[in-house]
Amino acid sequence: MKPVDLLGKIIEISHSNLEITSRINAILNIIAREMDFDEVIVFTYDEDKRLTCKYMNQKSSLFKILCTYRCHIGEGIVGGIAQKRMPQFFSKRDIPLRFGCLFYPELDGCIEKYKTFSFLPLTDDSYLYGVLAACSSTRETMHDSEKILLSIISREVGGILKAYELLISSKKRISELATLSELGKLLTSNIEPHALFRNIGLIVAKALNASFVTIRMEHAFLKFDLHRITYGEIDPATENHVNRLEKDAIQQKRAVTLKNYLLDQGDASPIDISMYSTPIISKNKVIGVITIGGTKSQQNFILERSEQYLVNNIVNYITNGFENTLLNSKLRDVIEELNNAQKRLIEQEKFRSLGEMTANIAHEIKNPLVIIGGFAKRLAKKVALDRTENRYVDIIIKEVSRLETILNEILDYVKETHTSREICNMNDCIDEILYLFSSVPTWDKIEIDKEIDCNLPTIMCDIQQIKQVFINMLVNAYEAMHGVGKITIRTEQTVLDNNPCLAVSITDTGGGIDLTAIDDIFNPFFTTKEKGTGLGLAISNRIIMNHLGRIEVKNMAGKGVTFFVYLPLKENTIKEEFL
């Protein structure tokens, strides 16, 4: 075949849409056949940037041996060619029997028969993609024209490799971008944290071909049942290594790797495992750690720099997005809690009015009952009745007593003595109450002014009861102002009787309390309202007394009233560590 035809054929193959290995191998076959070579082998970079033979002509016998070796750039003859990027041609006369890269014991007896050796770099003008080596047992020398021909062919093969590399890297980049975009979508969504991490695990594992991805959250502020979310399965024998790696990553605040750790499999051949662990850092605080692991046998699971770069990118994404998710989830919690509080309050209000009604009825019944029972007893005492009549009176007395017991039980139940102690942030508590009133249309003309101490310590109290006290006071203020005016709510930390305490004051502009009434306002049944029960402040007072606190009133005649609620911190404080 003429050189022009040969080149034509090679270009045709190189532009065909065959798979890359078939294309290059076909070219190598043609070279071997047309130019009398026994071996035509192409070395390319492997994932460690080392040269290893990847393509060969069909009849090659050296490939089997050579493919077990890998050499660095500059190492041996092949490495040297890669470094210098200059072709080199040897005939048997020019070289020692063993040389360069071919200095491998297994090659003894295999290469002696060759008479010429040709090595050419596969390169465009800026990058080297590999090295082509050709040996011939029949050719004594290489002509210059053949050397040129080989150089041209090498450029063509280099071109194929370049195109392939470009394709692979853009594919990879696209998949990276796809992964990141998928993550971005996930992180900006409203998904709850638990599902978020499960999905992150899935995406990362898919992107990196990992056998497992495990995310451990260090931060307690998420209400997690699980502190570890794992996609895939961690071999029990590997678990210790995962834990150690995570610990290192958290302590050092940077990514750590465990490479090619051999996991003993008993009789079976050991598994080669690599792991990569990187902390998730938010505001200089480690909030979690993500660990990716895989085995060599898993196709393509390699934690090369480019992959680590991807993982780090992902972690950055997670950190940013995570804060967003956290905010979202906190917001959702707050809204949910508010809704619940509102529901509870409505329920309670219903129950309270029902309770009040029941209590009123019970009390109304009680007096006649006392009278009936009392006189029945007198009857039994006074009159000498015969046996039957005695029994009748006895029955009346017993039934009255039974009714009294029932009434007392009802009253006991209605008055809600059961208190529960919870951690309470008074500012939040007040906000929740105000939120409720804000939705009441008749409160439109009430201006509410808040003077809040943001550093108020939390206390332990029965939140529902405390809310009842403030709601009662707010309703009183509203009624005193006939629906128009200003209510000032102030929270502060102060001292009462030498004890640190928390004070909430509610001031209205309702003109103040009549001086003749001021001493009686806490008395049960005392009321200035047309339809009041007179129980509101009395019950409020009892609730605050149960909390070892106190209610005080400051009356500004003609202006308004301030109610101060003092709750001692000592008995009601909780430790900060809860937060």
Next chain:
Amino acid sequence: MNAIKILVVDDEDNIRFLFKEELEEEGYQIEMASNGFEAIEKVKGSKFDLIVMDIKMPGMDGIQALNEIKNMNKDQLVVLCSAYGEFKQDFSSWVSDAYVVKSADLSEMKQTIKKLLEIN
């Protein structure tokens, strides 16, 4: 020896009547008032060893009357007697000497009265 004088204050006629009958049987001399104002007037007019006072009454309620009576004479024995059991725990913050929950069984009231009179 003069009989022990007790003032029964309650807005319900029949309760007053019941208390009067029962307490007279115990040997006390009973007078009655149907609200706070009336009670104060009676106290101003004559001396009582003890007052049994209902809380919820029209006009002047029992607690207001209690405070006023105690202001006039802090040693005046007053037993609050109400159908409301709930306020029994609050009674310590008031100036009454005892709190009895109203019941058809009057023995608790009688005992409380007896004890208070014995101590004082």
